[in-house]
Amino acid sequence: MALIVDLVFQLLQMTLVIAVAPLLTGIVRATKSRLLRRRGPSLIQPYRDLIRLARKEAVVADSASWLFRFVPYLVFAATWVAAALVPTFATGLLFSWSADLIAIIALLGSARFFLALAGLDVGTSFGGLGSSREALFGALAEPAMIVIVFTLALVAGSTQLSTVAAYMASSFVGLRVSLGMALVALIIVALAENGRVPVDNPATHLELTMVHEAMILEYSGRHLAVIELAAMLKLVLYVSLIMCVFAPWGLAIADASVADRLLGAFLYLAKLAVAGVALGVFETSIAKMRVFRVPDFVGAALMLGFLGALLLFVSRTLK
Amino acid sequence: MSAETLFLSGDAALLGLAVTGGFAARKPLAGTLVYGGALAICAAMLVLALVELLGHANGEALVLPLGLPWIGAHFRVDALSSFFLVVINLGGAAASLYGLGDARHERSPERVLPFFPAFLAGMNVVLLADDAYSFLLSWEFMSIASWALVMAHHRESDNARAGYVYIVTASFGTLMLLLAFALLASPAGGYAFDAMRAAKPTPGVAALAFILALIGAGSKAGIVPLHVWLPLAHPAAPSHVSALMSGVMTKVAVYGFVRIVFELAGPVGWWWSVPVLAVGAGTALLGVLYALMQHDLKRLLAYHTVENIGIIFIGLGFALAFKVFGMPSAAALAMTAGLLHVFNHSLFKSLLFFGAGAVLSATGQRDMDHLGGLIHNMPRTAFTFLVGCAAISALPPFNGFVSEWLTFQAILLSPALSSWVLKILAPAVGALLALSAALAAACFAKAFGITFLGRPRADAAKHAREADRLVLAAMFVLAALCLLAGILPGLFIDALSPAVSAMVGGRMPAQAGIAWLSIAPIAESRSSYNGLLVFLFITISASLAASFIHRFASDALRRAPAWDCGFPDPSPTTQYTAESFAQPIRRVFGSVAFVARERIDMPGPGETRAARFELTLGDRIWDELYVPLIAFIERASLRLNRLQFLTIRQYLGVVFGALVTLLVVLASWP
Numbered sequence: 007m008a009l010i011v012d013l014v015f016q017l018l019q020m021t022l023v024i025a026v027a028p029l030l031t032g033i034v035r036a037t038k039s040r041l042l043r044r045r046g047p048s049l050i051q052p053y054r055d056l057i058r059l060a061r062k063e064a065v066v067a068d069s070a071s072w073l074f075r076f077v078p079y080l081v082f083a084a085t086w087v088a089a090a091l092v093p094t095f096a097t098g099l100l101f102s103w104s105a106d107l108i109a110i111i112a113l114l115g116s117a118r119f120f121l122a123l124a125g126l127d128v129g130t131s132f133g134g135l136g137s138s139r140e141a142l143f144g145a146l147a148e149p150a151m152i153v154i155v156f157t158l159a160l161v162a163g164s165t166q167l168s169t170v171a172a173y174m175a176s177s178f179v180g181l182r183v184s185l186g187m188a189l190v191a192l193i194i195v196a197l198a199e200n201g202r203v204p205v206d207n208p209a210t211h212l213e214l215t216m217v218h219e220a221m222i223l224e225y226s227g228r229h230l231a232v233i234e235l236a237a238m239l240k241l242v243l244y245v246s247l248i249m250c251v252f253a254p255w256g257l258a259i260a261d262a263s264v265a266d267r268l269l270g271a272f273l274y275l276a277k278l279a280v281a282g283v284a285l286g287v288f289e290t291s292i293a294k295m296r297v298f299r300v301p302d303f304v305g306a307a308l309m310l311g312f313l314g315a316l317l318l319f320v321s322r323t324l325k
Numbered sequence: 326m327s328a329e330t331l332f333l334s335g336d337a338a339l340l341g342l343a344v345t346g347g348f349a350a351r352k353p354l355a356g357t358l359v360y361g362g363a364l365a366i367c368a369a370m371l372v373l374a375l376v377e378l379l380g381h382a383n384g385e386a387l388v389l390p391l392g393l394p395w396i397g398a399h400f401r402v403d404a405l406s407s408f409f410l411v412v413i414n415l416g417g418a419a420a421s422l423y424g425l426g427d428a429r430h431e432r433s434p435e436r437v438l439p440f441f442p443a444f445l446a447g448m449n450v451v452l453l454a455d456d457a458y459s460f461l462l463s464w465e466f467m468s469i470a471s472w473a474l475v476m477a478h479h480r481e482s483d484n485a486r487a488g489y490v491y492i493v494t495a496s497f498g499t500l501m502l503l504l505a506f507a508l509l510a511s512p513a514g515g516y517a518f519d520a521m522r523a524a525k526p527t528p529g530v531a532a533l534a535f536i537l538a539l540i541g542a543g544s545k546a547g548i549v550p551l552h553v554w555l556p557l558a559h560p561a562a563p564s565h566v567s568a569l570m571s572g573v574m575t576k577v578a579v580y581g582f583v584r585i586v587f588e589l590a591g592p593v594g595w596w597w598s599v600p601v602l603a604v605g606a607g608t609a610l611l612g613v614l615y616a617l618m619q620h621d622l623k624r625l626l627a628y629h630t631v632e633n634i635g636i637i638f639i640g641l642g643f644a645l646a647f648k649v650f651g652m653p654s655a656a657a658l659a660m661t662a663g664l665l666h667v668f669n670h671s672l673f674k675s676l677l678f679f680g681a682g683a684v685l686s687a688t689g690q691r692d693m694d695h696l697g698g699l700i701h702n703m704p705r706t707a708f709t710f711l712v713g714c715a716a717i718s719a720l721p722p723f724n725g726f727v728s729e730w731l732t733f734q735a736i737l738l739s740p741a742l743s744s745w746v747l748k749i750l751a752p753a754v755g756a757l758l759a760l761s762a763a764l765a766a767a768c769f770a771k772a773f774g775i776t777f778l779g780r781p782r783a784d785a786a787k788h789a790r791e792a793d794r795l796v797l798a799a800m801f802v803l804a805a806l807c808l809l810a811g812i813l814p815g816l817f818i819d820a821l822s823p824a825v826s827a828m829v830g831g832r833m834p835a836q837a838g839i840a841w842l843s844i845a846p847i848a849e850s851r852s853s854y855n856g857l858l859v860f861l862f863i864t865i866s867a868s869l870a871a872s873f874i875h876r877f878a879s880d881a882l883r884r885a886p887a888w889d890c891g892f893p894d895p896s897p898t899t900q901y902t903a904e905s906f907a908q909p910i911r912r913v914f915g916s917v918a919f920v921a922r923e924r925i926d927m928p929g930p931g932e933t934r935a936a937r938f939e940l941t942l943g944d945r946i947w948d949e950l951y952v953p954l955i956a957f958i959e960r961a962s963l964r965l966n967r968l969q970f971l972t973i974r975q976y977l978g979v980v981f982g983a984l985v986t987l988l989v990v991l992a993s994w995p
Contacts, residue, residue: 060874063881067888069780071700073711083867087859103843104855104862108733109721113859115766116720122770126901129697129779130889134901137774141767142909148766149759152733156755159737165852224888227881228874301913308756315752319740 012100015267016090023089023246026275027238028052030245030282037286052238056231064227067128077124078225078232081117085236088113089243093250095270096258097168097175106165107155111148114199114243117236118144125221136220139297143205143217146304147198150191153311157188158251160318167250175254187314189252194307196244198300200237203289205300208237217297245281246274253277328377329387329400332410332453335370339363339446346438356428359438363445364421367414370449374410377402378820386519392458399455399517404823405588406452408664409580412671413452415806416573417445419799420565423679426795427565430686436477437563444470444569448577456517457506461499464581468495468545471574474566475558487557494544494554501541502581508534509589521589531590535597538585539604545578547631548638549608550946555631556615560623560691564682567623571630572675576667579637586645587828595649595744601642602750606757609635611946613764614918617771617910618942620903621691622681625772626674629717632761633670636732637663639758643735644829646747653831655738658846660825661818661833662731668817669724669810673716676803680710683792683800684776688785693772693903698781702789707777709800714773716807718766722860724810727844729762730854734846764910771906780897812856815844904940919943 032049039046066074088110091102105113118140125137159165161182162173198205201218210216222233250257256273258266295303346359391398402410424441431437447467454460472495476488509531510516511524526534544551559570586597612631619625640663647656681691683706690696700707716723736758739751781787791797810817815836826832836844843855874880887893915921920943928934971979 057878060878063879063883065883065885065888068884068886069698070887071778072704073700073778079867079871080863082870083863086866086870087862090862101858101862103849103853104841104858105721106852106854108730108852109726109854109859112719112721112726112730115718115763116715119715119718119720119766119770122767123774123778126770126774126906127700127778128887128889129897129900130887130893131899131901132889134779134906137770138901138906139909141770141906142913145760145763145767145910146913148763149756152759153752153756156737156752159852160740164850165734165737166850169850223890228878231878232870232874297909298912308760312752312756315755316749319748319752320745 009100015096016100019094019096020086020090022094022271023239023242024086024235026278027235027242028056030242030278031238033279033282034241034286034289037283038290041287041290056235059226059231059234060228062227064229066229067130067224069129070127070224074124074127074224075229077120077127078229078236080120081124082232082236082239084113084117084120085239085243088117089239089246091167092243092246093168093171093257094246095256095274096262096267097172097250102168103166107158107167107170108152108165110167111151111155114240115144115148117240121221121233124225128224130224132220132223136217136223139217140221143198143300143304146301146308147195150195150304150308150311153308153315154188154192154195156315157184157311157318160315161185167247171250171254171257172259174251175257175259184314184317185252187310187317189248191307191311191314192248192252194304194310196248198304198307200241200244202285204292204295204303207294242278245278249274249277249281327385327387328373328402329453331373332370332402332449333387333400335366335373336446336449336453338366339442339449342366343439343441343443343446346442347435350435350438355438356431356434357425359442360421360424360428363442364418364425367418367421367445371411371414371418374407374414377407378404378411378823386455386517392456392462393516395514396456396458396516398459399519400453400459401455401518402453404827405580405583408821408824409452409576409667410449412576412668413445413448413573416569416671416675417448419675419679419803420569420573422799422802423565423568423682423796426793426797426799427682427686431563433477436479437474437566440470440473440477441566444474444566448574451577452580455519457510457521458516460581461503461506464502464577465499467574467577468492468499471558471562471566471570474562474570476561477563477566478561481561483557484561487554487561491554491558494551498541498544498551501537501544502585505534505537505541505585508537509585509591518584518589524591526591528592528594531592532594532597534590535586535594536600538582538590539600542578542582542585543604543638546575546582546634546638547578547608547612548604548634549611549631550950552608552612552631553947553951556624556627559627559630560621564623564678564685567627567682568675568678571627571678572671575630575634576671579634579641579667583641583828587648593645593649596746598642598646598649599746599750601638601645602747602754605635605638605642606754607635608632608638609761610757610764611918613761613768614910614914617764617768617907618915618919618921620693622684622693622696622772622776623678623691625693625768626677626681629765629768630670630674632765633666633674633717635761636729636758637666637670639754640664640666640728640732640735642754643732643739643751646739646742646744647735648829650742650744652738652741653829654833654847655735655741655831656829657822657825657831657833658731658738659735660829661821661846662728662735664821664824665731665814665817666725666728668821669716669728669807672803672806672810673713673725676709676713676800676807677717679796679800679803680706680713683796684789686796687789687792690783690785693775695783696776696781696786697779697897697900698777698786699789700777703777703791705797706792706800707773709797709804710777711773712804712807714769716811718769719762720766722808722811722856722863724807724814727811727814727854727856729758731846732758734852737852738847767910771903775901775903775906779900782897782900782902808860812860813842814854814856815839815842818844915942918945920945920948
């Protein structure tokens, strides 16, 4: 019986992240429009866009290979599996033990690897440009993420995200310098990984500084829809990750009642909305960086994360 | 018959094959005979080694009346050597299968066929050897056989230099090992490993032997800064030999290091792990940065071997640290991570070199900037190469991820070490490991993307043909093993445990009993990973998404010219190349590590000449370490050259002086 309940909640989680992903993007876009004194599209416009794209025929370049048509689904699947393993409103999901935080990062790394290949597949200069820049950003953001994991794992004594979240939610963690550094680093990594404003601009096309959009320039129709959805999912994943570790209020712990879980779900949606508005405000208030300033920015995250982990490694003897 | 006898007869059969190959190399079926025979022998020895490994072998030493008269030659198979025998014979069998398919492309079979089985035999005997003399003899035999294979195409430019640098470093490495063994052998001449295990060297002697072993075995494995020969020699050999050298011979070097440091050198000093970790992390990072700068596919792969050796040494370094500070289960975890990476790397590096060889046979090109678009004409090669790339980039659900994941888990245990140096070093090593793993993914996105994707950059790439069926078979077997070791890692971890416990005295919890075939290195609440489920989840959700969209939305598809923002350029030279792909990374890391300089010569207004872009890459280690060293040796030998032109009187004087000095030293020896 418990197994069935867990399975239901796991499936609910998987549908939930997909269902709210376009909404989060809609919230960010609406916030940005309002701050720019535009009326902006409605909150559900991303859903309409996805459906419209999915219904269109896909135009594929003559020089594209089988890999090009295969990659969108692979990227989507890897991102979805990763997102399904991050606690959103409850910990102790049925399959949360099948991959820990390091594996989740590696799954996102897989998605990036294949997307970079897709950028090179057609053989255009824009695709290569996007791929090579994405390779650089990824090569800096991924180790930053790993050192953040070091910090979290040493604080909570586990790399299992459910356990980390449960630890953060239940016991008195207190203010720790390491965790503060990890939070700042994690936010920087999240901005870089999702191609948000100081690093990349999701709203531009035909700009020399674009990264993610350059890689997927040749995609159209259903392929583009799937990739866009994967990008939205990734944003939800990072927001959920930050929330479940640094703001785990209302998170339903393993054996919580159904009512608790429902409450957790509502709180989670509220947290998502707050995060979406905050991201919109942040993006409007800051200018995009030159591409070669980005390594400094992401490198700062790496250094902060590293300092945090180092403090923990060294402070272990003092106890 | 004991396992040792069976293995030795297998090696004798390989040597016989080598002689046959030498005499019959020009005969039409010589390749089939030699590679077929090598395949059969390696497969038999692989099965035997698996039986020994799973049957927890701990054989008695077999003493043959060979070698030095008062020692004899000792041979023994234990858990550690049977694990490495599995690695070597698996790689050997795969390389033989590749050779069987690719033999007709070989221009000078008489330079390859005799040495290929000899090389395999040499590597096998190193693992069987149970005394210093046979170890060093077979080690040197292995070096010379592989040197001959490096020189197979000696008329190509650079190959002669590669062979020269290789033979010099190989001899230097053997000399270091010789000195290490000399220190460890008791003054009575206990050259058998049994005697060394029993002897208790003083800490100073043990430490010196450790340093010598690190240098000697490390130079063979390719640790920075002793790696300079590797990216020259490995690509110069025929591709299946490159696979053997990179995927397998470097592992023999790792074996030598583990054997000496963990077993023969006696009690481990507390600081031993520090140089191993520092060297491992530096090797990993520099190896992958060098690899990123390459545009020769085989050289890129060779530099990448350097990176993976670094990762293996990180695992071994943590194993040493945990062993010293009395944490046997953590030491077992780190050791398992290192040894599993040995196995994994032998799989995917062989696979990738086979892929590079198939490309070389099909197009005659190793330079990625003249390739491109091969996925259309060589779809199967491209698919297996992609699997290899994903595995080496540590992407789940493939095998490379498992060993790196285990290494990270070991690093997370290191705060419990009671040494300040290690506490500070451990997170730095972890960060460098993460950085090099991420750079590896970038490197292989480049290797696969530039070689196989895009549009063909030259005619040779446009008219390439799919590789031979046996070549493909060798690649598919290795690709399947990469996936298998990635989704069922528990099986492989359990198989390793006798070798691990023999070296560090602890073992990881048995993985076979864990539900759903997960792996959990310490406890399930701490960390667990299930490759099988990750693989299934990805497959199911990808097919679910695809079928849902095709069913309910649209499945129409139209082919059209590339969009490229409305300005597609028909010339394939406008694509990104190996250099331009790595340009952002070169700009971030290059100026420090490679003294990279870009010079743009832009014509002024009105001038009609073309603009020029020049890129120069230096090699810091070569320029600042080896060039002065070579200059010093040259000066010293010029000085010593005078010794050749003395009179007989002076020679007698020199001899007398030397004799007196030696006698004085001997008399004053404590």
